[in-house]
Amino acid sequence: MPEIHVVRKDNRHLYESYFDPYFRLRHDIYVKQRKWMALDRPDGREIDQFDTEDAVYLFCLDNGQLIGAMRAVPTVLPTLMSEIFPYLNIRGPICRPDVYELSRVFVIPERRGEHAGPRVETLLLTAIMEFGISIGLTGFSIVLESWWLPRFERCGWKAHPLGLPHMMDGMSVLAVLVDCDDVTWTSQCNQSGLTRPTLTWQGLERVRRRALPDIFLPPAAAFQPAR
Template identity: 45%
Template sequence: MIHVIDAGNRHLYGAELEQHYKIRHQIYVGERKWMALERPDGREVDQFDNADATYLLAIENGRVIGGTRLVPTTCPHLMADVFPFLADVRGLQRGSDIVEWTRIFVLPERRGPDSKILHTVLAGMFEYCLANDIAAITVVMETWWMPRFLELGWEVRPLGL
């Protein structure tokens, strides 16, 4: 089940959000070696983990097993404030109907060819966007994701080279 966590209900998900930050550290720092994100408390938290962020977490028996984060593009966000040069062709996309998608993950032990967690998180993200009149999603990503998204039938438009 995907839980939508935002400013209105964040107080109900304190333990789950802490699990989520620790899992992000394990994956993004430990696995992916994004060492600039390393923190001594073992939590991967950045300036965009704020009241504007919405988290979509897959929770099973009280345990976070996957998730992602959405940030309104009308607020500070990763592409606009850290990586604006990545949108050097089409420019930054901002609007009340556009969100930035970051920090998707599935617990390492829950990955594999038979796992449906990643697709459940993605489906939850689309359901959330449809329910909230979100027309577009921007993302800073490695290019190896593009063929996967195209295989899923997504309309992908690179904003930069």
């Protein structure tokens, strides 16, 4: 099964070799494939002002190859929603330590869809929920295309629209706030048939994290009689 690694400023040095491929994949996917030409850069890397040292990345690795990723930015800092798309949130900017903004979610084309194990897209969505509850988040803000909403519903995510959809480059786009909680993560693990947590915290052993709900004990172990 692919591994999903948490990458932040504390352990970024362990993943430096992945960042050039990561930014090039973003350029391939968002500029070349999806035609978001405003993101085009002559060096073939898609990097924006939110790729700071405070951004957290989830890298999905399979035998050392980067096959998917997502970015999370604390909303107490500038975000896509606060700086680029404030009109999508009729309630005003979200600026809370318990909410991170998710963006740049992708899986390489040859690994999309059903394969031998859980879908890579589903693994990423499960992993970011695990990350959130591990560090005490209560939600994720996201600017997304409307077609993501049925996908979120299928995987058990509770997405609350923050405003009306807007047409942008021929796409319907809106802002949502997604609940981050134990129930959603547990539901995703059960749907995917996961038997262990999905995240690898390499080099982050000292990062303070709350204990995850113990949902992986087999029934016999969970109800072992006292002796």
